[in-house]
Amino acid sequence: MVKNVDESSRNDAFCDKISTAIWQETPSAENPYTVNEARCHGYEHLALINNRSFSEVLFLLFQGELPTPEQHQLLERLLTSLIHPGPRHNACRAAMNAAVSKTHVSNILPLSLNVFSGEQGGSHEVFQAMKYLQQHYETSPLDAANTLTKTANTQRMNAAEGDIMLAAGFGTYYGSADTYAKKLVDNLVQSCTAGPHLHWANAMIEGVKDPTISWRIAGVAGACLLDLGFSPYKGELIFQIACAPGIAAQAAEKADSPITEMPFLAEENYVIK
């Protein structure tokens, strides 16, 4: 029998008003719901519109200050590096499938970003990669590389199926090194002022004695976002924002296409066990 228990309110001290340090709206004289002036971390919104880029204001929103020229360059190039996860990515395929089946356009990006939320190949891999880098980047990259090499060997001996992801953001991609992720990293390192996380991860990957283990896109994003001062929580959000344009564009391309414009597997290729 369930004994009588106290079911009274805890009377938690909930706040009366929402507070924010990000955005300030000053009401117009005519109507307290309409805005006369808006400021982002103290800067007038209209001044930002006319004088700063989207990526600078994005940085300001999350960090509270405008980026330095070096930070701006790294963020700008990172955002463009991530702008499209590729049409084979499950999030893009979800967007295209929904588009041809005439899903309401308002739902396209939310549903695709849901698909894009995963721990392997999705945004949560970035969160976890950032956690991994935060925990290890002050240790020796060579020690970390040796640990990853040993773990890779163990996983291979156990014949694990799928990709080997030794630490989030680092491992194989379809069984091999992700050559394109490496190109993106090299480009960022050569063209921007790389910070300690990017350098550490590069040194770590160079120390891994397994040519199939390399950067994954989440590792690239995570290292850059940490160097830009983002927390893992903010980093995952920025990653979703960064990749959204490519996903959305894939859906828009298919919006007017017939349902036959996406594959529907033939009966002989659908096997019920």
Place this chain on the structure above:
Amino acid sequence: MSSNKRSSNWQGWDQQRNKITSSKGGWKIGEAVYNHGYSMMDDLIGQISWFQLLVLNTTGRLPNDKVATWLENCFSCLSWPDSRIWCNQVAALAGSTKARPVAAVTAGIQASDALLYGPGVITHCLGFIQQARQDVDQGKNLFDIIQKRQGNTLSLPGYARPIAKGDERVTAMYRLSRELGFDIGPHEALAMEISEYLTKEEGESINFGGYMAAFLADQGFSNPDLSRLMALWVSAGVQACYAESADNPAGYYLPLQCQDITYTGAPPRPLPKKPER
């Protein structure tokens, strides 16, 4: 599709190309729709409930109607039509922007995947009670387990809850469990024992997630099946709050004047000249 000849590293992926192999079932066009070997139209429609189908499709096991009834009531217990509750408020806010029903309801359901309540807590609740039972079976003292965990500032998943103490749903579902003829299993018994200890020591008690996890562990459910089954747990409450808000004029749900937000950030400042690189 052609296969790449150098496929040693990606053989596993190549084997899956252009093919779906399903143990769940599917539609054999012109023949039948199969769910884990059952013909849906011949064996299931009109004969089993939606909750039995939900369990069958998710876990591969067709539960009896009592388990399905228990689960259905379990879903009702997390479907309060109160839009102050976080997931419900998300749907109400969506309704107030005239978002479409599917968008609003899925937004509310997503919000419920949380660490404080909803489907997001199930893994922790189930893991705790399964581990506690294992520990007790191995001769460990239950109260040592609790005190050690609390001493390490770890919470006890499945106990206490936000906003209010106790949990009226536990009483109701405990009663239903007995009315449906379920005996008290080892996980449920242990969960209630822990609850009684906490009530005596701290005035806290088991919450609904803790009770649900313990009861269903006794029915043979484990993760990941359980957290998958509960994905839509809050849906009926979310529906209610969306519907009411969507029926009202846009923006009528908890409207805020500019002054209703307290700004705590940097004071107004001039935009600096853009530095040259």
